[in-house]
Amino acid sequence: xxxxxxxxxxxxxxxxxxxxxxxxxxxxxSLSIPRGSFTAxxxxxxxxxxxxMNLIGCLDTPTSGYITIGGEMTNGMNEAELxxxxxxxIGFVFQQFNLLxxxxxxxxxxxxxxYAGIPHKERRERAEEMLxxxxxKDRMKHLPSELSGGQKQRVAIARALVNDPDILLADEPTGAxxxxxxxxxxxxxxxxxxxxxxxxxxxHDRKLxxxxxxxxxxxxxxxxxxxxxxxx
Amino acid sequence: xxxxxxxxxxNSMFTNKMRTFLSLLGIVIGVGSVVTIMNLGESVKxxxxxxxxxxxxxxxxxxxxxxxxxFSEEFAYTFKDNVLGIESVSTYVNTTATLRNGQETKxxxxxxxxxxxxxxxxxxxxxxxxxxxxxxxxxxxxxxLGYDLAQDLFPGGDAVGSYVSIFRNQAKQYRVVGVLxxxxxxxxxxTNNYAYIPFNTFDQRLKSVRAVSQYIIKVKEGxxxxxxxxEIKSYLSTVASSSDYxxxxxxxxxxxxxxxxxxxTTFLAAIAAISLLVGGIGIMNIMLVTxxxxxxxxxxxxxxxxxxKTIRSQFLVEATVLSLFGGLIGIIFGVIxxxxxxxxxxxxLYFSVIAIILSLAFSSAVGxxxxxxxxxxxxxxxxxxxxxxx
Numbered sequence: 242x243x244x245x246x247x248x249x250x251x252x253x254x255x256x257x258x259x260x261x262x263x264x265x266x267x268x269x270x271s272l273s274i275p276r277g278s279f280t281a282x283x284x285x286x287x288x289x290x291x292x293x294m295n296l297i298g299c300l301d302t303p304t305s306g307y308i309t310i311g312g313e314m315t316n317g318m319n320e321a322e323l324x325x326x327x328x329x330x331i332g333f334v335f336q337q338f339n340l341l342x343x344x345x346x347x348x349x350x351x352x353x354x355x356y357a358g359i360p361h362k363e364r365r366e367r368a369e370e371m372l373x374x375x376x377x378k379d380r381m382k383h384l385p386s387e388l389s390g391g392q393k394q395r396v397a398i399a400r401a402l403v404n405d406p407d408i409l410l411a412d413e414p415t416g417a418x419x420x421x422x423x424x425x426x427x428x429x430x431x432x433x434x435x436x437x438x439x440x441x442x443x444x445h446d447r448k449l450x451x452x453x454x455x456x457x458x459x460x461x462x463x464x465x466x467x468x469x470x471x472x473x
Numbered sequence: 474x475x476x477x478x479x480x481x482x483x484n485s486m487f488t489n490k491m492r493t494f495l496s497l498l499g500i501v502i503g504v505g506s507v508v509t510i511m512n513l514g515e516s517v518k519x520x521x522x523x524x525x526x527x528x529x530x531x532x533x534x535x536x537x538x539x540x541x542x543x544f545s546e547e548f549a550y551t552f553k554d555n556v557l558g559i560e561s562v563s564t565y566v567n568t569t570a571t572l573r574n575g576q577e578t579k580x581x582x583x584x585x586x587x588x589x590x591x592x593x594x595x596x597x598x599x600x601x602x603x604x605x606x607x608x609x610x611x612x613x614x615x616x617x618l619g620y621d622l623a624q625d626l627f628p629g630g631d632a633v634g635s636y637v638s639i640f641r642n643q644a645k646q647y648r649v650v651g652v653l654x655x656x657x658x659x660x661x662x663x664t665n666n667y668a669y670i671p672f673n674t675f676d677q678r679l680k681s682v683r684a685v686s687q688y689i690i691k692v693k694e695g696x697x698x699x700x701x702x703x704e705i706k707s708y709l710s711t712v713a714s715s716s717d718y719x720x721x722x723x724x725x726x727x728x729x730x731x732x733x734x735x736x737x738t739t740f741l742a743a744i745a746a747i748s749l750l751v752g753g754i755g756i757m758n759i760m761l762v763t764x765x766x767x768x769x770x771x772x773x774x775x776x777x778x779x780x781x782k783t784i785r786s787q788f789l790v791e792a793t794v795l796s797l798f799g800g801l802i803g804i805i806f807g808v809i810x811x812x813x814x815x816x817x818x819x820x821x822l823y824f825s826v827i828a829i830i831l832s833l834a835f836s837s838a839v840g841x842x843x844x845x846x847x848x849x850x851x852x853x854x855x856x857x858x859x860x861x862x863x
Contacts, residue, residue: 300776300856321780328778339773339860343484355477356778400777 245312246273247407247439248297253306255292266292267303268462274441276407279434281442281450284459291412293459294443298331298410299323311407328356332401336413338393340385346372346396347381353404371399375429391422398429402438409433409440415449427452478787482794485763496759497799499752500839504803504832505810506745511828512811514738516820521730523821531560532723533702535688535709539717544684546587546672552688555708558696563590564685566675571640572668574626581622583639583668585675585682590689596664601633601651608650609671614678616647621665623652639668641679698724742828746835753839756796760788760847771851772859785852792844793837800836804829 255267267289274280284290295301296308299315302323308315311330315323332353333339340349350368359367372381375395385393394414401409411430415423427449434440434454444450458465486493537544549562565586572579584590588606591598600623604615616637623632632652638644647670656664676682690705692698702722709718764771771784779787808824815822 295857298776300860321782324775324778324780324783327776333776335860339769339776341770341773343481343488352774353777355474356774356780356783358474361476404778 244276245309247276247311248272248274248441249307249309250293250296251307253296253303253308255289255296255301256304265462267296270306270459270462270464272457272464274439276439277434277437279430279440279442279454281444281453281456282459283444283447283450283456286445288459289462290443290445290459292462294410294412294441297408297441298333299327324356328353328404330407332404332406332409334394334397334401334409334411334414336416338385338390338397338417340393340396340400342385345382345384346377346388346399349385349396350400350403353400357404367403368399371403372396375399389422390418391425394418394422394426395429398426398433402433407439409438410443411440412443413445414442416444416446474783474786475790478790479794481787482791485791486795486798492759493795496755497752497795497802499755500749500796500799500836501752501803501806503745503747503749503752504800504836505806506748507742507832507835508804508807508825508828509810509814510741510745511738511825511831512807512822513814513820514734514741515823515825515828516811516815518731518734518738519823520820521727521734531692531694531698533690533692533698533705534721534723535690535705536686536719536721537684537717538719539714540684541713541717542683543713544688544718546676546682546685549587549685549688552690552705552708556701556704558693558701558704560691560693561589561592562688562690563587563592564672564688565590566672566680566682566686568641568680570668570679572622572626573638573640573644574635577626577628579622579625579666581619581666581668583641583670583675583679585672585679586669587672590669592691596656597654598651599654601649604650604669604671609673612673612677613671614645614647614674615650615671617651617653617669618649619653619665619667620655620657622668623649639670639679645678698722749835749839752799752836753796753843756792756799756840757843757847759795760792760844761850763791764788764847764851767851768854768859768862771854772856772862775854775856776860781852784854785848788848788851789841789844792848793840796836796840796843797833800832803836804832807832 250270250272253267253270254265257264257266270293282290282293292301296303297310299310302315302318310326313326315326318326341352347365347368350371351364354364354367369381372378375398377392377395377399380388380392385396388396414430415426418426430440430442442450442453450456546564549564552562553559563586565584567582567584569580570583572581588604588609591603598617599620603617604613608615616639618626618632618637626632626637627635632649635649636646637649639647653664670679690701692701699722702720702725706720709720774784812822
């Protein structure tokens with residue numbers, strides 16, 4: 242029996258009305274991402290990759306088409322159901338880290354488990370374990386403002402993984418880091434991939450995308466073959 | 474989750490202390506004034522009823538209002554024979570007269586009283602003693618002076634045993650047998666400028682009595698003053714027309730005073746409660762600002778799996794904690810103010826527990842009510858827009 246893909250998009254369209262103009266951010270995209278893959282979604286800015294990331298991340302719903310995440314169809318879900326799905330199946334890593342500034346690294350990592358209703362003791366243990374795994378054992382009690390960019394992104398990765406999600410969804414995770422820390426973080430993603438994590442890596446950087454085993458190119462709201470960057 | 478929300482609420486409250494303080498000011502002042510008013514109202518009520526209890530809620534007074542001559546001193550003795558539950562009856566008459574000792578002259582109210590008059594009185598004797606029943610029967614020229622009167626006539630303080638002249642048509646010498654305690658500030662009546670002489674002395678030597686000024690009837694223990702007053706009224710209706718007398722009992726007065734101060738306190742507290750409403754708007758304002766400022770945080774929390782309900786309760790808890798905290802400060806503030814005011818005026822302070830409970834309940838209600846809209850606004854934010862908010 243063939244395992245169902247962890248992410249499946251079937252003829253997904255996402256249109257916005259901006260003033261009087263209809264913007265077709267995604268215009269008929271179909272895509273399957275198998276479990277355990279490490280996929281780069283690449284495209285120049287305005288290509289629709291952010292829209293696609295928001296849809297995969299259950300932050301947005303399509304105008305038409307079907308999306309299944311971890312085998313669950315998201316069509317018709319209300320906000321609370323989408324929130325549960327994000328909590329359970331998706332781990333976000335953002336370019337700007339998006340840590341909660343007033344609480345320390347440990348509490349940041351504990352937050353998704355709070356929403357999952359996990360008891361405090363277990364939250365703490367799992368968060369400590371996860372921070373240790375990303376190499377921040379001795380920085381747990383530090384506020385985000387006391388951490389370097391690379392450390393912040395490691396905290397964010399620990400936070401994304403702590404609920405053991407089906408998908409790790411990274412949006413330009415090295416974009417705000419210098420090249421050395423950027424490649425360290427990239428190395429961490431490689432390790433996670435080797436452990437069997439499904440990773441979706443959204444980037445506009447073709448060199449970074451090339452480091453991922455598989456790539457999806459987007460241009461003008463559609464998936465295209467070949468090098469999208471060369472043409473622009 | 475609730476504990477996390479509480480922690481977050483305290484966290485955000487103390488990050489911006491000045492702003493928190495200013496936005497809480499409305500609640501603090503509102504709760505503070507409600508607590509102050511209710512505490513002071515309670516204290517006034519108690520101090521009035523307390524002083525009336527000393528002055529005798531077990532007393533019924535009958536005041537002749539016409540010129541009916543039936544109301545003589547002897548009439549006092551008929552009450553006991555006709556009405557059940559009477560312990561004793563004292564009576565008095567009064568007039569103005571001039572008192573003199575050497576060069577010191579004072580105009581004062583002179584009372585002719587029976588010797589049992591002071592039994593039910595709340596006034597204590599400071600020096601000497603009250604005159605006796607024999608003094609009254611023998612029409613002795615003895616006098617008990619009020620505190621100020623004794624001070625004014627005998628600046629040397631040697632009043633007891635000395636003689637004072639009382640003028641009315643002609644001067645007569647009275648021996649001072651006692652001086653009353655200072656009663657200024659007493660709710661039951663200031664006796665400082667009064668002089669008391671035996672009833673019969675008054676009648677014979679000062680001014681002949683047609684009708685007494687008042688009968689003071691002491692009710693026996695175990696009898697209700699209001700009931701006895703009713704009995705007395707029906708007895709009096711057999712001897713005089715109802716326009717000739719007025720019957721009142723201290724108990725009625727206590728009841729009336731209690732209800733009047735009660736209404737007044739409630740009324741004032743209701744006005745003060747309006748400022749609580751204004752305080753609530755302050756809470757709403759600051760919560761709206763907070764929600765805008767923390768748009769990105771809300772976006773992050775939503776991405777991590779917070780449902781709209783979770784976000785709403787986070788901000789509701791925050792608004793409630795904020796306004797409860799304001800309520801607590803207000804209570805402390807109100808207690809301090811009522812303490813200062815009551816000690817300045819000289820009342821014994823009683824705390825109104827109801828005011829404190831009500832204030833806490835009201836300020837949390839204000840938090841929930843005025844926090845609802847900002848919290849709902851936060852819950853309804855679009856996660857994508859919130860995440861990209863700078």
